[in-house]
Amino acid sequence: MAMRPWREIAVPHEDVLKGTFQQAEFAADITQVHDGLATPEYQDAVLFFQRTYITEGMRLLLDSVVRRLAGKGGDPVIQLQTAFGGGKTHTMLAVLHLAQAKSASELAGIPAILDKAGVLTLPKARVAVLDGTKLAPNQPRKVDGHVIRTLWGELAWQLGGAAAYARLAESDAAGTSPGKEVLTGLIRDAAPCVILLDEMVAYIRQFDDNNALSGGTFGSNLSFIQALTEAMKAVPNAVLLASLPESHREVGDQRGVAALEALEHYFGRVQAVWKPVATDEAFEIVRRRLFAEIKDQPAADAVCRAFADHYVTHAAELPGETQDGQYLDRMRAAYPIHPEVFERLYKDWSSLPNFQRTRGVLKLMAKVIHRLWQSDNKDLLLMPGSLPLSDGTVRADVTTYLPAGWDPVLERDVDGDRSEPADIEQREPRFGALQACRRAARTIFLGSAPTGTNEVARGLETERVILGCLQPGQAPHVYKDALGRLETRLTFLNTANGRWWLDVRPNLRREMEERKRRFDEPDVIEAIRLALTRVMGPSAIEHVHLFTPAGDIPDDWGLRLVVLPPAAAWSRSGPNAARDAATAILRMRGEQPRQKQNRLLFLAAEADQVMHLKDTARALLAWRSIEADIKDLRLNLDALQSRQAEQNRAQANDTVHRLVREAFKCLIAPTQAPKPSGELGDIEWEIFPLNPAAPGLGKEVDRVVAENELVIREWAPIHLGNMLKRWFWKDGVVDIPALDAWQKTCQYLYFPRLAGSSVMQAAIAAGAVSRDFFGLAYGKDDEGYRGFSFGHSTSPILDASLLLIEPKHAATYEEKTRPAPVAASTLAGGPVTDTPPTAAGTGTSATPPLPSSPQARQLTRYFASVELDPIKASVQFSKIVSELVELFTSTPGTRVNIRVDVEAEDSRGFGEGIVRAAKENGKTLGMKSSDFE
Template sequence: MTNYELVTTGFRELTKALVPFVITQLQNQYQGQWWNNGVIGSLAPEQQTGLPVGGTKEQMEKSLDLARCLYIIDRQWGMVFRQKLSREHKSWVTELINTRNDWAHKGMEDMDEGDAYRALDTMARLVESIDGEAYESIRKCANLVRYKTEGPSVEAPVKLAQQLEIPLNKVGLKPWRSVIAPHPDVQKGVYRKAEFAADLSQVARGIATAEYQDPKEFFARTYITSGIKELLLQAARRVTSGNGEPVIQLKTAFGGGKTHSLLALYHMMKNSAKAESLPGVKALLDSEKIGALPKTRVVTLVGTHLDPSKARRPDGLPGVQVYTLWGELAAQLAEQSNNPKLYEMVREADKKGVAPGSKVLTDLLDAASPCLILMDEIVAYARKIYGRNDLPCGSYGSVMSFMQELTEAVKASKRSLVVASIPESETEAGGDDGWRALQEISKVFGRMEYIWKPVGPEEGFSIVRRRLFMPVTDELAVEETCVAFSRMYNESSGDYPIESKELTYQARMKDCYPIHPEVFDRLYNDWTTLEKFQKTRGVLRFMATVVFNLWQGGDLGVLIMPGSIPLGQGQTKEEIVNYLPSGWDAIVDADIDGNRSQAYGIDAGNARYGQLMAARRCARAIFLGSAPSSKGQPNRGIEDSRIRLGVMQPGEQVSVYNDVLGRLEAKLTYLYSAGSRYWLDSAPNLRRTMEDRAAQVKPEAVEMEIEKRVANFGEKGMFAGIHTIPRSSADIPDELSARLVILSPLHKYSRGTGTSTAEEVAKDYLNNRGQSLRIYKNMLMFLAPDFGNSAHLEQEVRKYLAWLSIDIDKDSLNLDAGQQKEVASGLKTSSENVDLRIKETYIWLLVPTQEGTEPIRLEAYDLPADKESPIRKAQNVIRSNELLISQWAPALLRMKLDEPLWKDKDHIGIDELWKMMCQYCYLPRLRDREVLMNAIRAGMSSDEYFAYAEGYSNGRYMGLRIKQSYPDIIPSGLLVKPQIAIPVLEADKKPSSEEPSTSSLGVQGGQGASKTEREALSEQEEQSKGKRFYASFNLDPIRMNRDAGSIFENVVSLLAEIKDARIEVSINIHAVLPRGIDSGLERTIKENGRTLGVRDLGIEDID
């Protein structure tokens, strides 16, 4: 059968059990209105489709299906079903509602094995206290899914565990597998089918597994605790001499060994003739000088097996029908004594469902003496009949009366005793009715019983060792191992808990071998606090799974330690996470163990860790020591000293594990820490919350944060302005001053890759200012982010913004004081990292450069990636490479003047010179106009460089002077070639009788004027005549923007400087479109033309 078919079978059996149970409970609560109030009133309108309005009980019963039953239990929980079921039943019902919905929509597609087993296991748990037969049927389906066989005692092929990675033992100690071997069923995995669930009724019926059914096998695997020893001796005394306790109550938590203790009594007394052949029993009896045990009748009353609604027909009593507990007691005694008359003593009381009285019971017991009455799960039986008066088993009150009468009768009898198992917890009692029954039964037995608890806390490890392992084959190896561990613990000052240094701890290691005591301490101290984790049975099941996987995987560890537990193996993980809330399976896979876990990745990435599996071993130890903890605990988690205790083996370096703990703390999603304590939680830690939020931060938010921080880089320094991440070229003024443009983090520079968007954007800013051409290109420089480092910056900004959002939401996230401190620390560290990343990212200075008439290019200078402000680093590079001159020598100025600036001129205006230097990138880039003025002042002290004139008019230089130490110069003045200025100034010094003398203010034209003066006068006269200029250019339509700018710069702008000039520039566009034009595009062109003020625009057909 497929998994889907097995689940379908399970749902069918569950429905058969739930329908009568639901109807019965609703009838008890609502009487004749049970259908309207209990069924119709619980279901939504769409769920009522097909339900009859009324009819017979059979008709109504047939109309109820599984989904309706589950919804009714869920919605009538408080009023009806909490009386009969526990809180866990409520959660199982909720889970099955979802499971049933998924199953119904799956069609015939097969189910995942894990999901199918979980569904059937939950069904079995739900129905166990409701219908024993349905429980058995569903459990068989679950076994088929998990083990591919129905029965718990049939060996099936077991998938061998995956070969484990094995850290090598470095000090020559023998691995545990060479010293002690598991029992064959543990080696093969057959134990998993029995699940260590002792069942007294199965043993009494002869259908239990061999380790429970066979008396010798049972005692061979049973560690006789002090409690079991006292129990067996009390029973032996009672049946031999009548001196032992007549009433014994076994009281411990679920899975604590109550049923196992009853089985020990059963086998010893049932096989009294050969009791001395049972392992350990002869020595036990000899210790009290108890001789041979008499033949003893053993009665088993198991509440989960007995059906209070049906009569039983004993095979050995033809014609007899048994209805009640007292009838069952008498019938079993009659069958074992081969004396039907014993049943006749209670026949009438059994038939009427009335307790027979203590006198009748005393006579019955003495007539069958000696006898042992074992009562198991009796609270479950009482819970079934609570509030019912229509069952053949008698009323709840009659059963309570029988309990009291039985204890009195046993006490009055000669050689009989009763031993009853009583649960401790409300959960095991099951619902309000079960809890009331538990209280009353405890009160009845409490009047005269001997209360006994089967397993002492220090005996658990002996039980596990005896049940899982065969005897040790090399005691010397055990001794050497324990001594080596003890020496390691004592040689360290504070790496391990203080108790590990004591000799008593060394003795514990020997008693627990091959399992490290820390494993038992964590299981018994931490895991048994979980309601579902059974104290003895839970430890057995889990450790059997661990041992099986380690044995099959070839583990060579010296001991089985918390760090050895292979949680990456599906069987081990499945066994342990089943006790935890949903979601832990994924946590183990993500963080702790398995090839995709973070811990595995840490080991794989570092040989020092990997050879010891250090990360996985520590993660496993943290899981075992912290997974059962809850948020409300004051000291949550496991100390680092206990982590080391759970992973370190002799010969290893403790520093490796100390280091890897820090790596785990940084990488694991579900790991928390406070001081020296570590714990795992089902909720992602704040680091994971931060990472999730960081992934959701929008790029615009990242850019805004970077822009805000870049704006705070520092003072402008040598620049007239710093423009931080402009949105377009229009945001950058076109002025006669040096400016640094900091590009957006979106525009990155990468030298030589051809993928630099920074260059493209910088060239756009350099050539344009909005819709106009930029004139003063030589005044811009650009600071760009590095392509490679930008990703790190953006990621760090995302982290910072994520921490910031967590800090804002800390109240709604309900963060405790420790978490708020973590947020504050994360926010501070991340903010500092952002600042550092910005400085590491903005490391490219792009400077416009031009050689002669070559195109302008951007020269890239890389800045050091240190902690200094990028602006300061840029200024240092600018100074060292003289990219922006703050002090200029007059000789260098004269060299530039001798180049194209005044090549064909006698003078040049200072304003004109400054504008040219700001405009053309082949000229030196000066910080500001004052640098030029200072160079001119310095040059005026000599007659080698240039002269200065305040103006030039009518062929005369006004205020012409040269070689003055402190000249008074202004930007509107002129620089004059020395070879022009000196003759003029010398001529001014020679007076002439025929001509008026010239002053220093200028030179007047005339006969006495020099040749140069005469040429100037002639040129002035020529200029006074009116002129008309015209020109026609053919422009490349593709490069029109560039060519038009060049025409403006080289022609129109020069004409505009002429006084009273009237300039008209027209653009004529003529286009031939042989394929026509799209109507939409035609409309767009016309609308754009009208908007631009076109005078004449038309589109016409070609003839």
């Protein structure tokens, strides 16, 4: 069964639906109720208790009041002291209605309290209300010809009219407190009675010790309070309730602080039963005031159960408290409002100076519900991510409690059709389908706007952001991705240590975005090149060229990987810049045609990845410049922002390296195949994808090259023989220089791409022992091949003299050059005969062993001498060793001797220092003869 949204299950009160509620309606005024002038929901006792959730604290207090009025115990004086908006006035109203009720049994929740107290019928009591905000210390009130000046005069008039007032009229006129006995008699005569003192601090703080007012003095009023609390103890069926603010910030100036401290002292000797409203109890208080009914409780329970099950499924992505069975009970108690809304409002927003815990929540949520109802909101619950912060009335309400500067934050970075989150959702449908970016931004605002800049751990954890957005059927990773996108786009969003918060100060990302414009294309390309250098790592390909111009890529026998710049990216559709750039490099080296085309492989980026890579590289450069300015004190930031700059730079660096791997994954190999007619076809470009997750890009290139045989590192002689037959031994050609065959494989794309000349040399050595592939010779003249070998093991040297001979021709040549048989007698010194002798006892001819074929004289010694430039001697000698000496040392058994002669002349004569240094250095270097003359 499909779950139904909150609007189909919960019915708001009519004033909430119509938007006719007023801020004053949420501020219960005890004087208006006492005077009969309040709105029905506060004035009518039955309606009041229907909308009132009796919390544990209120139940205990009403129990004490019932017992006291019935003369069965209870506390004579109860002090109510909670935070701003903690429910003090609402509780006093409950006592007022209970005391004046004609029938307490008609009041919701009261019969159970009466039963527990053992009271069958509660007597109707007189009620006196002393409201410190209504009474004025220096403005006497005239009633029926009497002038009432003080609190005690007001108390007497409300409890007993003119007769009661007459008992302390003199004290009222003089502004001096009546004694405890007078007050005791007054209260006893009025009992059962209830005295409600509200906003006493606001009244008493107005008195100044230096000026006497008609309402008395600071001291006389405190004396009255002390006497009143003592008098209440003497009357068993009278009760006093007094509300006091919890903190000094609610009392105003120093006079108010002094008044509060004095009142706390007098009331502190009385044990109060008041217990503040718990957050979970506030769920029910708000729900009863805002919603008339839950018309389908099973459907509501099904929604709560679906949320709880979804939270268990994604436990790793959410706060641990959601896995507790009690969280389901909290959702049921708060329905249709998500508990996380209450958590943020009661824990975070109630810390603001002007935000009243219950009244502020009611006022805000009434506007939220009205706006969402009008916009046909379909959320299953009212969540932090549901708050319509784009609405002007809702926005005005929340910004009232915040410092200046939050309006542009909400408009740009949180909510609204022109906000950045809305723009992201419009561009990326997977976010837009869930309003993922706006829901995440709203949740972050609700949880971070009231927090101070000096808090150790600012903002919301990622898990709690997801909790404020996620509904059954949705995947948490969508909101995680949305957070990542918001991080890169928003101006006022900050993140650190897995926490997110909004601030009125632009974040460092805005500074970074401005600095990104400073870096031109060459700077960005160089940053990508450096990252690619680190990502590439070692490779079996000897030469790797990163973004190297065609004219600077050598045209020699070395194997080379050419990494094309980002502008030359591979595109799977439309113009292909990578293919065009590779073709240009393959054909020309600068102004000269490129000869060794088969020595090149190419690596290019995917065109779709280039823009993101370049933008991230530009961001990396910006973060580096910010970090450098911080270190050089050119940018003044706090410690947190400095850490953020460092973290963002490191993150951008890691991201660039990751994007480089993801972008540069197109390995390109040029090939050219012959047509059936024998002509060569056009150059073709084969693409081989690389794995971006491989440990090193260079090693991944090696793997793909090996698996696809793009480079041959071990070559069987049969493949060499086939190549020679197809391309070289034809049209009467029966032998070719091996070096020419190697060089042709480097030049033409239809040949295999060998890793190096050693691969061909190894193939020749392996095939030399067989008579199936080729014969070998070291030169050729009019007399035939020199150093001919066919079917014999050898260690060939790949140079210009080595010839590869077609095997049939080699066999023919071998047969042709085999010497004629020689008679045995001739071998022994006898005459030569035409017929060879017959072997003894067999009558068959015996063939003597053939002598070896005549060989050309072998060269056995090489010698050379050269004069070196004393300035360039080290370079020239290194070249001699690499190109000449190593040629001989590579052949086992060759003895190589090198002698170095050093001769220096100076007609002026050498200085003593040079002579001494030359002798010492010559001895150290092992020179056989080192001296001067």
